[in-house]
Amino acid sequence: MTPTCSAKGCHAPAVWALLWNNPKLHTPDRRKTWLACDQHRSTLGDFLGARGFLKDVVPASQVD
Template sequence: MTDGEIPVICSGKGCRAPARWRLVWNNPRIHTPDREKVWTACDEHREPLAHHLAVRSFLRRVEALD
């Protein structure tokens, strides 16, 4: 992160930690197939957030933030 950039924060409820992961997902009932939504996650919340999306068959992939 360079000066002036806003840090990416984890999407976990109440979490204010810097995000290190991008969880890419899509809800096929309401989104077109090409639409991708993103949640961000810190190391602690990566697995619980990914699991939440995966059990609903929404999770497409998990990527490291650059």
């Protein structure tokens, strides 16, 4: 099964993995993952970044 974008209603193949962490809920080393297509990479990243949660963006092929 091909991983798909995490944006609501999007079924496009995931190209990017947005690694994030909510410091109020997670230990500093924990990384949660949202997957994104090229179209939604910036909007998902902006959402996480505005909250200070975004830690890294890597190609989806680099995550399990």
